[in-house]
Each structure stands twice: as C-alpha cells, then as structure tokens.
Amino acid sequence: MKAPVDLQDDVAEVLVSEDQIQAKVRELGARISTDYAGRTLTLVSVLKGSLPFMADLMRSISVPVRIDLMEVSSYGGSSTESSGLVRILKDLSASIADEHVLLVEDIIDTGLTLNYLVRYLRGKSPASLRICTLLDKPARRLVEIPVDYTGFTIDDRFVVGYGLDFGEFYRNLRYVGVLRPEVYSTPAPEPGPVAE
Amino acid sequence: MDQRDDAPDAPRLTDGGPAFAHVSEAEFARILDYYQVAWAYEPHTFPILWNLSGDVLESFSPDFFLPELDLYVELTTLRQKLVRKKNRKLRRLRELYPELRIKLFYARDFRALMLKYGRLELAEELSGTAGHVTPLRSAASMLAGPFGAERLAVEALAETTRAAAALELAPIVVVTGHHRRRRRGAARAAAAEEAQANA
Numbered sequence: 001m002k003a004p005v006d007l008q009d010d011v012a013e014v015l016v017s018e019d020q021i022q023a024k025v026r027e028l029g030a031r032i033s034t035d036y037a038g039r040t041l042t043l044v045s046v047l048k049g050s051l052p053f054m055a056d057l058m059r060s061i062s063v064p065v066r067i068d069l070m071e072v073s074s075y076g077g078s079s080t081e082s083s084g085l086v087r088i089l090k091d092l093s094a095s096i097a098d099e100h101v102l103l104v105e106d107i108i109d110t111g112l113t114l115n116y117l118v119r120y121l122r123g124k125s126p127a128s129l130r131i132c133t134l135l136d137k138p139a140r141r142l143v144e145i146p147v148d149y150t151g152f153t154i155d156d157r158f159v160v161g162y163g164l165d166f167g168e169f170y171r172n173l174r175y176v177g178v179l180r181p182e183v184y185s186t187p188a189p190e191p192g193p194v195a196e
Numbered sequence: 197m198d199q200r201d202d203a204p205d206a207p208r209l210t211d212g213g214p215a216f217a218h219v220s221e222a223e224f225a226r227i228l229d230y231y232q233v234a235w236a237y238e239p240h241t242f243p244i245l246w247n248l249s250g251d252v253l254e255s256f257s258p259d260f261f262l263p264e265l266d267l268y269v270e271l272t273t274l275r276q277k278l279v280r281k282k283n284r285k286l287r288r289l290r291e292l293y294p295e296l297r298i299k300l301f302y303a304r305d306f307r308a309l310m311l312k313y314g315r316l317e318l319a320e321e322l323s324g325t326a327g328h329v330t331p332l333r334s335a336a337s338m339l340a341g342p343f344g345a346e347r348l349a350v351e352a353l354a355e356t357t358r359a360a361a362a363l364e365l366a367p368i369v370v371v372t373g374h375h376r377r378r379r380r381g382a383a384r385a386a387a388a389e390e391a392q393a394n395a
Contacts, residue, residue: 075230076313086231110309112231140308142299143233143265158311167314184311 004169004183011170011177015159016152018174021134022056024151028132029060032102032149040064042099042126046117047071047090048171049106049163053134053151057104066099068092072113086116092124101126102149106163107135111143118145135159135176152176158184213237220273220306221259227309228262236261240268242296244288256285258298268298273306 004010016024032041043065045054058065071090101121108114114131121129132149139156158181160166161173166184170177214237216222221237228235238257245254258268270286272279279302286300301309 074313075227076315084226084230109312112227112233115233116231140305142262142267142269156305156308158308 007170007173010180010183011160011173012180013178014175015154015157015178016135016162016176021151021162021175024134025053025056026060028149028151029057029062032057032132033060033062036061036063036100036102038063039100040066042066042068042096042101043104044068044070044092044096044101044121045104046106046113049165050104050134052163052171053106054104057132066094068094068096070117072117074113086113088120096121096124096126098125098127100128101130103129103131105131105133107137107159108133108145108147109137109140111141111145114145115143134162135164217259218271218273220271223310223315224260224269224271224301224306227313228260233262234264236263242289242293244285244292254285256289258289266297268296269301270298271301271306273303279303 041061041063043054043058043061045051045067047069048071054067058067069090070088070092073087073089075086103114103117103121105114108131118129118131130148131145133147134151136147136150136153137156138153154176157178158166159176160170160179161176163171164176165171166179170179213225216225216237225235225237238259239261241255241257243252243255245252247253258270260269260271261267262269270282272282283300286298289296289298
C-alpha cells in the first residue's frame with residue numbers, strides 16, 4: 001500500500017477524540033488500580049495496535065506493574081501463508097505463572113485473536129487473567145469472551161488511529177477515526193497484518 | 197518463528213474438508229482453521245415447517261457449527277431477495293429452537309471481515325451470487341432433464357474448482373454421498389426459489 005498523502009484527509013469522521021481517549025484511560029487506570037490494590041500486576045500488550053493505549057494506560061495505574069509484549073500473526077498477512085495457522089511472532093519475555101495478568105487490547109471485534117491468546121495465556125498458569133480493551137465492536141463478535149474493562153463500545157465501522165492501522169498506516173493519529181471508504185475500496189491494498 | 201510447542205492445538209483443518217456451497221464458506225472455514233476454532237459444516241438440519249401429517253416441508257441447515265462455542269453461523273452473501281427468504285427461515289428457526297445460538301453473517305459483515313484481513317479483493321469477488329457454486333439460473337433447467345440432479349452436482353463441483361482456481365485457493369472439494377444428497381436438496385430449493393421469483 002502506498003503511504004497516505006495526508007492522514008487527516010483520509011479520515012471521514014473523528015469517532016473518539018483525543019480528549020475522550022485520555023479521560024477514558026484515566027478512568028480505566030483508576031478502576032484497575034482499585035481492583036488490584038495491594039497486588040502486583042503484569043500488563044500484556046498485544047502488538048502492534050495496543051501500543052499507544054498500553055503506554056497511556058500503564059501510566060494511569062498506581063499499583064506496581066510489570067509490562068510484557070506479545071505479537072501474533074493475523075489471517076491474510078504475508079507471514080501466515082506457509083502454515084495456515086495463527087503464530088506467535090513475539091512471545092512473553094518472562095513467566096507469568098502465579099502472576100495477575102491484564103491483557104491489553106486495542107480493539108475486540110470477532111474475538112478470534114483474543115480467544116487464541118486467552119487460551120495460550122491460560123496455559124501459562126497465571127494467578128488471574130483479565131482483559132482490557134480500548135474499543136469493543138460487539139456487532140462483529142464470533143467468540144464471546146467476557147471483557148473486564150472496556151473503553152468505548154463502537155458500531156461496526158472501519159476505524160483507524162491511536163494504534164489502529166490500515167495497511168500499517170494511520171497508527172499515529174491521536175484520535176480514533178472512521179476511514180473514508182474510498183481509501184480502502186480501490187485499488188485493493190496489498191495484504192498485510194491488521195491488528196484486531 | 198515456528199508455531200510454539202505449547203500453543204493451543206488446532207482442533208480441525210480444512211484439508212479434505214467438505215464441498216462448500218459457496219467460496220465465502222471455504223474462506224470462512226480457513227479463517228476458523230487459522231485461529232484454531234473447531235467447526236463442522238452443516239452438521240445439523242432443523243425442521244421448521246410441517247404439514248398436518250407431520251411431514252417436514254421445510255428445514256434449515258446453518259452453514260457452520262462451532263462446537264467449542266456452541267454457536268451456529270450462517271453466511272448470507274446472496275442477493276437481497278434471497279436474503280429476505282433466509283431471514284424468514286432464520287426467524288422461524290429462532291422461534292422453534294430458542295435455545296440455539298446462531299449468528300448471521302450478511303454480505304456486508306463478510307466484506308468487513310475480508311477488509312480487516314486485507315482481502316478486500318476477495319470480498320468483492322465473493323459478493324452477490326458470483327461465488328455460488330450452483331448457478332441459480334440454470335438449476336431449474338438442469339434438474340428438468342434425465343439425471344438432472346447428478347448433472348447439477350457435477351456442474352457444481354466443476355464450478356467450485358473453477359472458483360477456487362480463480363481465487364488461488366487450494367481446492368477443497370470432496371463430494372460424498374451425503375453431500376450429493378444435500379446438494380440435490382439445495383438444488384431443488386434453488387429451483388423452487390427461481391420458479392417463485394419468475395412467477
């Protein structure tokens with residue numbers, strides 16, 4: 001995919017503003033701090049989309065936290081064709097056995113990636129495992145997984161920004177916006193990993 | 197990096213899988229395989245209409261059953277006229293079997309899914325009836341002649357192979373006696389729909 005000329009021009013509508021995001025992150029951070037009071041928490045961020053959310057959220061949490069990063073392949077990505085199965089591209093760097101783990105996601109729609117990750121992380125025997133997502137798109141859900149902390153529930157629209165990409169671009173927008181349909185309609189972009 | 201040894205096991209693969217009625221179904225199965233979600237293709241048929249003698253007049257077979265999630269999924273990438281018919285059947289199914297969990301995927305949902313995975317070109321090819329392995333317009337005429345159902349099944353098999361080749365998908369076609377019987381039923385239903393549409 002060619003790099004966009006102007007990121008802002010490709011956005012039809014700001015769905016969640018920077019101020020709304022920051023307010024929600026502070027609110028989630030406060031809730032998480034209360035819920036995990038007296039405990040140490042391991043935040044596991046799912047690359048690449050959740051990176052900005054993770055960076056802001058961890059600074060809004062007052063209890064001691066460790067952080068770790070994971071990346072899994074996405075269906076349709078160029079690196080996925082050989083095996084035909086989802087793969088862990090970046091694994092945890094430390095054991096989470098007996099740790100309280102909070103999985104930090106940018107968006108949950110079908111739940112397929114999350115379902116895989118939850119099964120994988122449960123196999124690591126954490127003391128507890130909860131899920132936090134900035135965005136929830138329930139209209140597209142296939143796998144129902146209880147989400148403990150949700151920032152915003154959104155309609156079924158193609159969103160970019162604040163970590164969310166289209167063709168690896170738009171992640172650096174400071175808000176969540178709806179991409180103009182003409183951006184992704186023609187010509188078709190080269191297949192590439194799209195974070196869930 | 198290779199698949200991790202301690203990653204969840206793949207419950208099921210499409211290799212040697214069923215003959216799908218639509219290439220969108222084959223693509224959906226690949227997605228489920230990819231994320232290691234077990235599935236079965238049209239494993240259950242639910243009667244939804246009977247006559248006074250108790251004979252089943254109409255039934256519904258959701259496309260997929262995901263046993264781990266106890267969820268049925270129906271893909272509807274058809275023309276709007278046929279979507280309405282399917283919606284009616286689905287409403288009837290929900291009335292009669294309220295305990296069933298079923299998710300309906302419309303063309304727009306499937307298109308959004310393909311966009312998410314960077315496969316918009318596939319979504320556009322699959323939209324409407326282009327991905328159908330059984331051309332609806334010819335179904336009635338093919339059924340009319342001798343061995344019509346068998347001819348239709350052979351044609352459907354050939355169409356599936358052509359569609360898969362066009363999309364550079366690995367062929368996923370194994371027609372068993374069960375599938376042939378099921379396809380025959382589907383062909384009759386398609387012919388009936390066609391006749392109704394033409395009336």
